[in-house]
Amino acid sequence: MDFGSLITAMVTPFNQAEQVDELALSRLIDHLIRTGTTAILACGTTGESPTLTHDEKLQLFEATLRAVDGRVPVLVGTGSNVTKQSIELSREAVALGVDGLLLVAPYYNKPSQEGLYAHFASIADAIDLPVMIYNVPGRTSVNIETDTILRLAQIPNVFAVKEASGIFTQIAHIAAEKPDDFLLYSGDDKFTLPMLSLGAAGVVSVASHVVGSEMRQMMDLFWHGETEEAAIWSARLLPMFEGLFATSSPAPVKAALSLIGQPVGSVRQPLLPVSGALEAHLQELLHRLGKI
Numbered sequence: 001m002d003f004g005s006l007i008t009a010m011v012t013p014f015n016q017a018e019q020v021d022e023l024a025l026s027r028l029i030d031h032l033i034r035t036g037t038t039a040i041l042a043c044g045t046t047g048e049s050p051t052l053t054h055d056e057k058l059q060l061f062e063a064t065l066r067a068v069d070g071r072v073p074v075l076v077g078t079g080s081n082v083t084k085q086s087i088e089l090s091r092e093a094v095a096l097g098v099d100g101l102l103l104v105a106p107y108y109n110k111p112s113q114e115g116l117y118a119h120f121a122s123i124a125d126a127i128d129l130p131v132m133i134y135n136v137p138g139r140t141s142v143n144i145e146t147d148t149i150l151r152l153a154q155i156p157n158v159f160a161v162k163e164a165s166g167i168f169t170q171i172a173h174i175a176a177e178k179p180d181d182f183l184l185y186s187g188d189d190k191f192t193l194p195m196l197s198l199g200a201a202g203v204v205s206v207a208s209h210v211v212g213s214e215m216r217q218m219m220d221l222f223w224h225g226e227t228e229e230a231a232i233w234s235a236r237l238l239p240m241f242e243g244l245f246a247t248s249s250p251a252p253v254k255a256a257l258s259l260i261g262q263p264v265g266s267v268r269q270p271l272l273p274v275s276g277a278l279e280a281h282l283q284e285l286l287h288r289l290g291k292i
Helices: 022-034 054-068 083-096 113-126 146-152 168-177 189-196 208-223 227-243 251-259 276-288
Strands: 006-009 039-042 074-077 100-104 131-135 158-163 183-186 202-205
Touching (some): 022 054, 022 208, 054 074, 083 100, 083 113, 100 113, 113 131, 113 146, 131 146, 146 168, 183 189, 189 208, 189 227, 202 208, 227 276
Parallel strands (some): 006 202, 158 183, 183 202
16 A cells, blocks of 8 residues: 555544534645545544544544545554554454554553553554554653664564654664565655655645645655755755744644635633734735645
């Protein structure tokens, strides 16, 4: 299964009653595919997975598969900080027909490196689908270290890591020592171009909700040897990358989507909508890029 270079970590649209809004979801998926997304990731952190119930996650998986209708692959987030529950949800996702799984590092309980390996290996062994590991210590309080990632890369269906540690020495070692068929993805939009220079396969993106076409152009320029033009695009997009994380994600990207005519509702508490000042800043950034 080829997930491509621009995987969008999709927001979860909510209606005014804070229920999953399947109509808005369908419109959003059409927009993402039209603007260059090569695979959809539902129920990641950007999808507010910590606030979704088990049944809502299954609803989101099914609704995403219906709306995508085979046009691009669908990954879903099934990881948690309980291995047994992660296995159960992963099996249910497999039964629904998803194309791959994203497994975030267990959060809050801070397992050892051996515990991390056992967690991911147990889930991968329980299912027969491609698995992407998600390393985001800023959210989970635990870093999946290089040696652990390289051990996990030896498991046949563990095909990739979404690296959002920002630790470039670690990222460089993974790039240098990983098997050829194990893919490295940037997990942070602003680090996409530097990670491409290390051999990354692409990015699992939040910014692609609003600048997907531009991100595809930046990556294509890099891969065609036009590195100076790619660097210009990276610099041009950097204020947007930073603006979308000026407060806890996905509040800014949900606000930005509304500004470009793709409303997806608000965030669930404990997150709050963006301030008026941040909304005005996002509007200015979108205007500069010709999005509104």
